[in-house]
Amino acid sequence: MKAETQLQNPYEPEPMRLIRRYPLNEDVHFFQVRAVDMEKALSLNYLPGQFMMISINGIGEAPFSISSTPSRPGLLEFGIRKVGNMTNRIFQLKENGIFGVRGPYGNGFPIEKIKGNDLVIIMGGLGAVPLRSLLLYALDNRDQFGKIYLLHGARTPDEMLFRNEFFNMMKRDDLFCHLTVDQDDTGQWPFETGVVTRLFGKLAHIDPKNTYFAVCGPPVMYKFVVAEILKLNVPKHQILMTLERRMKCGVGKCGHCIIGGYIYTCLEGPVFSYWDVLHMKGLI
Amino acid sequence: MRAVKIKKENLFDFLEAIKPFGDLWGPVKSGDGYVLEKVTDYSNIEMSALRTRIPFKKLLFPPKFTMFKFDEKGIRSSDEELPRQVIFGLHPCDLHALLIMDNFHSLHYVDPYYRERRERTAVIGLSCFPDDRCFCKATNTHYTEKGFDLFLTDLGDFYILWIGSSLGDDMVRECPELVDEEVTHDDLEKYIAWRKKRESNFKLKLDFTGMPSIMELSYDSPLWDELGEKCLSCGACTIVCPTCPCFNVIDEVDIGGGTGERTRRWDSCMFREYSMVAGGHNFREARSERLKLRFTHKLQAFVGAFGEAACVGCGRCIGACPVDIDIQTVAQNLKGEEVKA
Numbered sequence: 001m002k003a004e005t006q007l008q009n010p011y012e013p014e015p016m017r018l019i020r021r022y023p024l025n026e027d028v029h030f031f032q033v034r035a036v037d038m039e040k041a042l043s044l045n046y047l048p049g050q051f052m053m054i055s056i057n058g059i060g061e062a063p064f065s066i067s068s069t070p071s072r073p074g075l076l077e078f079g080i081r082k083v084g085n086m087t088n089r090i091f092q093l094k095e096n097g098i099f100g101v102r103g104p105y106g107n108g109f110p111i112e113k114i115k116g117n118d119l120v121i122i123m124g125g126l127g128a129v130p131l132r133s134l135l136l137y138a139l140d141n142r143d144q145f146g147k148i149y150l151l152h153g154a155r156t157p158d159e160m161l162f163r164n165e166f167f168n169m170m171k172r173d174d175l176f177c178h179l180t181v182d183q184d185d186t187g188q189w190p191f192e193t194g195v196v197t198r199l200f201g202k203l204a205h206i207d208p209k210n211t212y213f214a215v216c217g218p219p220v221m222y223k224f225v226v227a228e229i230l231k232l233n234v235p236k237h238q239i240l241m242t243l244e245r246r247m248k249c250g251v252g253k254c255g256h257c258i259i260g261g262y263i264y265t266c267l268e269g270p271v272f273s274y275w276d277v278l279h280m281k282g283l284i
Numbered sequence: 285m286r287a288v289k290i291k292k293e294n295l296f297d298f299l300e301a302i303k304p305f306g307d308l309w310g311p312v313k314s315g316d317g318y319v320l321e322k323v324t325d326y327s328n329i330e331m332s333a334l335r336t337r338i339p340f341k342k343l344l345f346p347p348k349f350t351m352f353k354f355d356e357k358g359i360r361s362s363d364e365e366l367p368r369q370v371i372f373g374l375h376p377c378d379l380h381a382l383l384i385m386d387n388f389h390s391l392h393y394v395d396p397y398y399r400e401r402r403e404r405t406a407v408i409g410l411s412c413f414p415d416d417r418c419f420c421k422a423t424n425t426h427y428t429e430k431g432f433d434l435f436l437t438d439l440g441d442f443y444i445l446w447i448g449s450s451l452g453d454d455m456v457r458e459c460p461e462l463v464d465e466e467v468t469h470d471d472l473e474k475y476i477a478w479r480k481k482r483e484s485n486f487k488l489k490l491d492f493t494g495m496p497s498i499m500e501l502s503y504d505s506p507l508w509d510e511l512g513e514k515c516l517s518c519g520a521c522t523i524v525c526p527t528c529p530c531f532n533v534i535d536e537v538d539i540g541g542g543t544g545e546r547t548r549r550w551d552s553c554m555f556r557e558y559s560m561v562a563g564g565h566n567f568r569e570a571r572s573e574r575l576k577l578r579f580t581h582k583l584q585a586f587v588g589a590f591g592e593a594a595c596v597g598c599g600r601c602i603g604a605c606p607v608d609i610d611i612q613t614v615a616q617n618l619k620g621e622e623v624k625a
Contacts, residue, residue: 009361010393010396011396011397012359012361057359057535057544058537058541058544060535061533062562083563086562098358245559246558246559248533251395255529255530256530258553260580261581261584262580267392
């Protein structure tokens with residue numbers, strides 16, 4: 001929302017109801033929520049790649065990537081890893097519990113630029129959460145995109161987020177879906193093994209000038225993945241990544257998410273192109 | 285803007301006449317320095333005070349305040365009416381900082397807490413003579429035509445009273461008998477002479493030209509590690525800086541647990557936890573990294589879209605840092621100039 005049209009206090013969260021939750025793996029749970037006010041639930045608009053501030057009175061607030069797609073309005077979905085005070089409390093929430101959410105914030109993926117091009121989505125670990133939003137959006141608006149590839153890497157089969165959802169996507173004929181795990185102790189894993197860059201053989205025939213890449217994963221993944229993408233001669237501004245920072249406000253005031261001295265991740269990010277990122281200091 | 289004159293002997297009567305505009309805050313003596321305090325006895329105002337220890341920002345975004353309260357039913361906005369206030373004695377450096385803060389708090393999203401206080405605030409600026417810590421001339425913030433409702437330029441036995449806003453005009457209209465509408469050619473000459481004298485009084489010669497590009501090139505300079513070794517991470521520099529608005533948000537729960545409030549407090553990018561995310565990864569673990577962040581913000585650019593540095597040359601950090609890491613020593617070090625200890 002732009003400053004000129006802003007009427008409400010942007011720091012006051014909207015009450016939301018937890019509709020359902022279930023584990024995606026041992027530490028990460030899926031949370032589906034809806035604004036208590038049905039009108040607000042249906043009018044909430046956002047872009048894939050944007051985030052929201054989840055608020056628990058008495059604990060505080062933290063930013064979380066939206067995992068659902070605006071092409072399916074009404075419900076918001078998050079994939080949350082239990083990692084600290086805030087997420088511990090979120091994990092105590094039960095179905096029908098009420099808590100606060102405000103947003104959406106951040107720039108989101110440049111959907112309008114991506115439209116008409118091929119799209120390669122590369123996700124590792126928790127990076128599946130924000131990129132699922134982009135993937136579902138593209139699949140829901142299939143005619144507006146060229147070829148769509150999904151390369152998804154997890155450490156083990158048990159750790160792979162949205163496993164069943166992606167297994168089902170393997171059957172689609174409008175998506176090239178490739179899943180890999182670093183290590184499979186079960187011996188039951190039916191797909192690839194090895195790190196996600198092993199899947200780059202599947203991209204041999206892409207047209208680099210007309211392809212956008214969206215990457216999200218653990219810090220170590222970026223280096224190797226970006227090197228592989230560059231080998232394909234993809235322009236740097238067509239390689240998109242989404243970053244994580246500490247945030248206390250989400251609206252460009254508290255200062256915690258600043259990168260390189262003056263880039264507010266919550267305003268200018270969290271989605272940046274590799275070209276933007278190249279000139280940022282203190283990135284990782 | 286419009287200029288009138290007011291005799292020095294009329295100033296206290298003037299301050300009395302503008303009482304309806306709010307509580308008067310001005311610089312008063314405290315120990316060996318000055319603090320910005322609520323004033324009822326006008327003779328306590330230190331007209332020659334240069335910088336107050338903590339700048340005006342404490343009146344526009346207090347060090348700690350309640351954003352809203354909550355209970356089992358949800359959140360409740362505060363319905364408390366904030367008092368009107370008149371801040372007296374801000375010098376051009378602080379007025380420039382005020383403009384930066386006004387801009388910052390309305391950029392992209394309006395901060396409602398800032399706006400609420402700002403809309404209840406009138407600002408009366410006051411001319412000054414630099415001491416050995418002032419370097420507003422180097423930051424080009426030593427004059428201002430904006431940022432105030434009224435501004436007083438001290439020309440001996442009278443002030444030129446600059447009226448910078450409609451609110452300032454309202455204040456003057458409370459007591460038209462105290463001002464002299466006629467500014468003569470003689471007054472203009474006095475004003476020009478005063479400017480010349482003031483300009484020649486800047487003792488701290490700093491050259492800030494090219495600072496953004498030098499910051500860019502010095503990103504990997506070993507200087508940052510040297511400064512990081514000395515820095516105590518105390519945050520004094522950020523507390524006294526008139527353009528440091530960063531904050532933390534902390535929930536306070538009442539005993540019993542069901543009710544509480546969300547509070548906002550000043551935070552400092554010098555603190556270790558500032559850039560730490562859940563799970564413990566810290567994007568600025570080293571003190572040198574945190575120093576670099578602060579000085580990039582001050583000397584290169586504030587917010588990307590702002591495109592300008594945020595240092596106004598008030599000199600507060602020069603006095604506040606216990607180990608002499610301040611905007612002056614950093615800028616001189618980066619430019620390879622001799623630094624006097």
